[in-house]
Amino acid sequence: MTTAPVPLVLFSGLAADASLFAPQRLAFPQLIVPPWPVPIAGDTLESYCDRLADDLQSHRDPILGGASFGGIIALHVAKRLQPRAVVLIGSVRAPDELPRIARAGRPLKPLVPLIPVSLLQLVTAPLTTRIARRIAPHFAGLARQFYDCDRRVFKWSLARILDWSVAPQLDCPVLQIHGDCDRVMPIRYTHPDTIVAGGGHVLSLTHPAEVNNFLRAAIAKYGG
Numbered sequence: 001m002t003t004a005p006v007p008l009v010l011f012s013g014l015a016a017d018a019s020l021f022a023p024q025r026l027a028f029p030q031l032i033v034p035p036w037p038v039p040i041a042g043d044t045l046e047s048y049c050d051r052l053a054d055d056l057q058s059h060r061d062p063i064l065g066g067a068s069f070g071g072i073i074a075l076h077v078a079k080r081l082q083p084r085a086v087v088l089i090g091s092v093r094a095p096d097e098l099p100r101i102a103r104a105g106r107p108l109k110p111l112v113p114l115i116p117v118s119l120l121q122l123v124t125a126p127l128t129t130r131i132a133r134r135i136a137p138h139f140a141g142l143a144r145q146f147y148d149c150d151r152r153v154f155k156w157s158l159a160r161i162l163d164w165s166v167a168p169q170l171d172c173p174v175l176q177i178h179g180d181c182d183r184v185m186p187i188r189y190t191h192p193d194t195i196v197a198g199g200g201h202v203l204s205l206t207h208p209a210e211v212n213n214f215l216r217a218a219i220a221k222y223g224g
Helices: 018-027 045-055 069-081 100-104 106-114 117-128 130-135 137-147 151-162 208-222
Strands: 008-011 063-067 085-089 174-179 194-196
Touching: 008 069, 018 208, 045 069, 045 151, 063 069, 063 208, 069 085, 069 151, 085 208, 100 106, 106 151, 174 208, 194 208
Parallel strands: 008 063, 063 085, 085 174, 174 194
Antiparallel strands: none
16 A cells, blocks of 8 residues: 655745746645735734645645745744644744844835835846846746735735744744855855755755755655
8 A cells, every 4th residue: 555645835935936846846746835825904924824724734744844935934834734844945943044134124114015016027027037047047036936926915925024023933843955145045144954055045946956855855754
Protein backbone atom coordinates (compact mmCIF):
# COMPACT_ATOMS: atom_id res chain seq x y z
CA MET A 1 0.00 0.00 0.00
CA THR A 2 1.41 3.38 -1.09
CA THR A 3 1.53 6.12 1.54
CA ALA A 4 0.19 9.49 0.42
CA PRO A 5 2.81 12.26 0.54
CA VAL A 6 2.57 14.73 3.38
CA PRO A 7 0.73 17.89 2.26
CA LEU A 8 3.02 20.80 1.46
CA VAL A 9 1.32 24.19 1.77
CA LEU A 10 3.26 27.30 0.73
CA PHE A 11 2.05 30.90 0.74
CA SER A 12 3.52 33.10 -1.98
CA GLY A 13 5.20 36.45 -1.40
CA LEU A 14 3.64 39.89 -1.03
CA ALA A 15 0.37 39.53 -3.01
CA ALA A 16 2.14 37.24 -5.53
CA ASP A 17 0.42 34.27 -7.17
CA ALA A 18 1.25 30.58 -7.40
CA SER A 19 3.70 31.10 -10.29
CA LEU A 20 6.27 32.06 -7.65
CA PHE A 21 6.48 28.35 -6.86
CA ALA A 22 6.39 26.99 -10.42
CA PRO A 23 9.67 25.04 -9.99
CA GLN A 24 8.46 23.60 -6.70
CA ARG A 25 5.16 22.46 -8.21
CA LEU A 26 7.12 20.33 -10.68
CA ALA A 27 9.12 18.73 -7.88
CA PHE A 28 6.28 18.31 -5.36
CA PRO A 29 2.96 17.22 -6.91
CA GLN A 30 1.29 17.54 -3.49
CA LEU A 31 2.12 21.26 -3.27
CA ILE A 32 -0.79 23.56 -2.43
CA VAL A 33 -0.41 27.32 -2.97
CA PRO A 34 -3.51 29.02 -1.54
CA PRO A 35 -4.70 32.12 -3.41
CA TRP A 36 -4.73 35.40 -1.52
CA PRO A 37 -8.30 36.33 -0.55
CA VAL A 38 -9.16 39.99 -0.97
CA PRO A 39 -9.13 41.46 2.57
CA ILE A 40 -12.43 42.61 3.99
CA ALA A 41 -12.92 45.89 5.86
CA GLY A 42 -11.19 45.86 9.22
CA ASP A 43 -9.20 42.69 8.53
CA THR A 44 -6.30 42.21 10.94
CA LEU A 45 -3.48 39.75 10.46
CA GLU A 46 -5.23 37.42 12.89
CA SER A 47 -8.68 37.56 11.28
CA TYR A 48 -7.19 37.07 7.82
CA CYS A 49 -5.18 34.06 8.97
CA ASP A 50 -8.28 32.62 10.64
CA ARG A 51 -9.97 32.45 7.23
CA LEU A 52 -6.90 31.00 5.52
CA ALA A 53 -6.65 28.31 8.20
CA ASP A 54 -10.35 27.47 7.87
CA ASP A 55 -9.85 26.89 4.14
CA LEU A 56 -6.96 24.50 4.82
CA GLN A 57 -8.58 22.33 7.49
CA SER A 58 -8.92 19.40 5.08
CA HIS A 59 -5.13 19.21 4.64
CA ARG A 60 -4.16 17.37 7.80
CA ASP A 61 -0.73 17.79 9.43
CA PRO A 62 0.99 19.62 6.58
CA ILE A 63 4.45 21.02 6.15
CA LEU A 64 3.47 24.70 6.10
CA GLY A 65 5.51 27.62 4.86
CA GLY A 66 5.89 30.62 2.64
CA ALA A 67 8.13 33.06 0.85
CA SER A 68 8.72 36.60 2.12
CA PHE A 69 5.41 37.92 3.54
CA GLY A 70 3.98 34.46 2.92
CA GLY A 71 6.35 33.15 5.58
CA ILE A 72 4.94 35.62 8.10
CA ILE A 73 1.44 34.46 7.20
CA ALA A 74 2.54 30.84 7.58
CA LEU A 75 3.78 31.49 11.12
CA HIS A 76 0.38 32.85 12.13
CA VAL A 77 -1.64 30.21 10.28
CA ALA A 78 0.51 27.57 12.01
CA LYS A 79 -1.03 28.53 15.36
CA ARG A 80 -4.34 27.26 14.01
CA LEU A 81 -3.31 24.26 11.88
CA GLN A 82 -0.59 22.65 14.04
CA PRO A 83 1.65 21.66 11.11
CA ARG A 84 4.56 19.22 11.31
CA ALA A 85 6.98 22.08 10.60
CA VAL A 86 7.08 25.61 9.18
CA VAL A 87 9.49 26.43 6.34
CA LEU A 88 10.49 30.04 5.64
CA ILE A 89 11.87 30.92 2.19
CA GLY A 90 13.47 34.36 2.16
CA SER A 91 11.35 35.29 5.14
CA VAL A 92 11.88 36.01 8.85
CA ARG A 93 10.85 34.54 12.18
CA ALA A 94 10.03 37.73 14.13
CA PRO A 95 9.34 41.47 13.68
CA ASP A 96 12.80 42.45 14.93
CA GLU A 97 14.29 40.55 11.96
CA LEU A 98 12.54 42.79 9.43
CA PRO A 99 14.76 45.22 7.50
CA ARG A 100 15.50 48.53 9.16
CA ILE A 101 13.47 50.43 6.55
CA ALA A 102 10.33 48.44 7.46
CA ARG A 103 10.79 49.07 11.17
CA ALA A 104 11.55 52.76 10.65
CA GLY A 105 8.62 53.12 8.26
CA ARG A 106 5.93 52.03 10.71
CA PRO A 107 4.72 55.60 11.36
CA LEU A 108 4.05 55.91 7.61
CA LYS A 109 1.43 53.14 7.57
CA PRO A 110 -1.47 55.64 7.15
CA LEU A 111 0.02 56.60 3.77
CA VAL A 112 -0.13 53.05 2.35
CA PRO A 113 -3.63 53.56 0.79
CA LEU A 114 -2.18 56.44 -1.24
CA ILE A 115 0.45 54.32 -3.01
CA PRO A 116 -0.27 54.42 -6.79
CA VAL A 117 0.16 50.67 -7.27
CA SER A 118 -1.35 50.55 -10.79
CA LEU A 119 1.04 53.26 -12.02
CA LEU A 120 4.03 51.58 -10.40
CA GLN A 121 3.06 48.29 -12.04
CA LEU A 122 3.22 49.98 -15.44
CA VAL A 123 6.63 51.39 -14.62
CA THR A 124 7.98 47.98 -13.64
CA ALA A 125 6.59 46.21 -16.72
CA PRO A 126 9.92 46.37 -18.66
CA LEU A 127 11.60 44.46 -15.83
CA THR A 128 9.29 41.47 -16.36
CA THR A 129 10.52 40.68 -19.88
CA ARG A 130 12.58 37.63 -20.83
CA ILE A 131 15.63 39.81 -21.48
CA ALA A 132 15.36 41.36 -18.02
CA ARG A 133 15.10 37.89 -16.47
CA ARG A 134 18.38 36.92 -18.11
CA ILE A 135 20.24 40.12 -17.23
CA ALA A 136 18.93 40.71 -13.70
CA PRO A 137 17.03 37.64 -12.43
CA HIS A 138 16.75 38.91 -8.84
CA PHE A 139 15.10 42.20 -9.85
CA ALA A 140 13.03 40.58 -12.60
CA GLY A 141 11.57 38.09 -10.12
CA LEU A 142 10.53 40.88 -7.78
CA ALA A 143 9.13 42.93 -10.66
CA ARG A 144 7.07 40.01 -11.94
CA GLN A 145 5.71 39.37 -8.46
CA PHE A 146 4.70 43.03 -8.10
CA TYR A 147 3.40 43.44 -11.66
CA ASP A 148 0.90 40.57 -11.30
CA CYS A 149 -0.33 41.38 -7.80
CA ASP A 150 -3.80 42.50 -6.76
CA ARG A 151 -3.34 46.07 -5.54
CA ARG A 152 -5.90 45.61 -2.74
CA VAL A 153 -4.01 42.59 -1.37
CA PHE A 154 -0.68 44.37 -1.85
CA LYS A 155 -1.68 47.45 0.14
CA TRP A 156 -3.24 45.42 2.93
CA SER A 157 -0.20 43.13 3.14
CA LEU A 158 2.24 46.04 3.19
CA ALA A 159 0.31 47.64 6.05
CA ARG A 160 0.42 44.33 7.97
CA ILE A 161 4.21 44.16 7.59
CA LEU A 162 4.48 47.68 8.98
CA ASP A 163 2.31 46.91 12.02
CA TRP A 164 3.60 43.37 12.67
CA SER A 165 4.73 43.48 16.29
CA VAL A 166 4.44 40.00 17.83
CA ALA A 167 5.70 36.66 16.50
CA PRO A 168 3.56 33.65 17.40
CA GLN A 169 4.97 31.02 19.74
CA LEU A 170 4.83 27.67 17.96
CA ASP A 171 5.26 24.10 19.15
CA CYS A 172 6.61 22.87 15.81
CA PRO A 173 10.08 23.32 14.26
CA VAL A 174 10.68 26.44 12.15
CA LEU A 175 13.23 26.04 9.34
CA GLN A 176 14.59 28.94 7.31
CA ILE A 177 16.42 29.26 3.99
CA HIS A 178 17.78 32.66 2.96
CA GLY A 179 19.93 34.18 0.23
CA ASP A 180 23.08 35.98 1.28
CA CYS A 181 22.38 38.69 -1.32
CA ASP A 182 18.77 39.33 -0.29
CA ARG A 183 18.28 43.11 -0.38
CA VAL A 184 14.59 43.07 0.57
CA MET A 185 15.07 41.14 3.82
CA PRO A 186 18.83 41.32 4.40
CA ILE A 187 20.42 38.25 5.93
CA ARG A 188 22.26 40.31 8.55
CA TYR A 189 19.03 40.80 10.49
CA THR A 190 18.08 37.13 10.67
CA HIS A 191 19.58 33.70 11.41
CA PRO A 192 18.71 31.14 8.72
CA ASP A 193 19.38 27.43 8.94
CA THR A 194 20.38 27.26 5.26
CA ILE A 195 22.19 30.04 3.38
CA VAL A 196 22.13 30.21 -0.42
CA ALA A 197 25.28 31.81 -1.83
CA GLY A 198 24.41 34.51 -4.35
CA GLY A 199 20.71 34.17 -3.59
CA GLY A 200 18.43 37.19 -3.69
CA HIS A 201 14.89 37.55 -2.42
CA VAL A 202 13.01 35.37 -4.95
CA LEU A 203 14.86 32.14 -4.18
CA SER A 204 12.09 29.84 -5.37
CA LEU A 205 12.60 31.10 -8.94
CA THR A 206 16.30 31.98 -9.06
CA HIS A 207 17.63 29.04 -7.01
CA PRO A 208 14.98 26.30 -7.35
CA ALA A 209 17.39 23.40 -6.80
CA GLU A 210 18.50 24.75 -3.43
CA VAL A 211 14.93 25.48 -2.35
CA ASN A 212 13.72 22.06 -3.50
CA ASN A 213 16.51 20.32 -1.60
CA PHE A 214 15.64 22.37 1.49
CA LEU A 215 12.00 21.30 1.21
CA ARG A 216 12.91 17.65 0.60
CA ALA A 217 15.06 17.66 3.74
CA ALA A 218 12.19 19.14 5.78
CA ILE A 219 9.73 16.58 4.44
CA ALA A 220 12.17 13.71 5.03
CA LYS A 221 12.79 14.79 8.63
CA TYR A 222 9.30 15.85 9.71
CA GLY A 223 6.93 14.28 7.19
CA GLY A 224 6.99 10.78 8.61
